[in-house]
Amino acid sequence: xxxxxxxxxxxxxxxxxxxxxxxxxxxxxxxxxxxxxxxxxxxxxxxxxxxxxxxxxxxxxxxxxxxxxxxxxxxxxxxxxxxxxxxxxxxxxxxxxxxxxxxx
Numbered sequence: 001x002x003x004x005x006x007x008x009x010x011x012x013x014x015x016x017x018x019x020x021x022x023x024x025x026x027x028x029x030x031x032x033x034x035x036x037x038x039x040x041x042x043x044x045x046x047x048x049x050x051x052x053x054x055x056x057x058x059x060x061x062x063x064x065x066x067x068x069x070x071x072x073x074x075x076x077x078x079x080x081x082x083x084x085x086x087x088x089x090x091x092x093x094x095x096x097x098x099x100x101x102x103x104x
Contacts, residue, residue: 024080025050025090026099029071033057043070046095048077054088056081061095071098 002008002016027048035044043066045059058079062070071077076099081090 020082022080022082024078024096026076026078027051027056027058029073029075029077030055032070032073033059035067039067042067046071046077048079054090056090056093058093058095060093066095075099076101 002013006013006015027050029046030049031047032043033045033047034040035042042064043062045057047055047057049055056079058077061079078096078099079090079093080096081093083091085091
């Protein structure tokens, strides 16, 4: 998106902003995968199952503290993604938060 009052230019401008639409979804953590390199001896990613039965591996969006204390297996988390591939896989899944349990 760009400011319609500015002239068109072919470079990075403060008057032009890139807008990306994303979706969010919840899933249940089914496995904690160990990290490599910087995240050795910490969580590298989590494998989750969505309500539709799709399995998704989420490795980005976690802080170092969250990697030291990952979400428990069986907990519900929220992640964002940028659509699905033709093979029904989530594009670029990113962790957002652990979904709190609702109590009555």
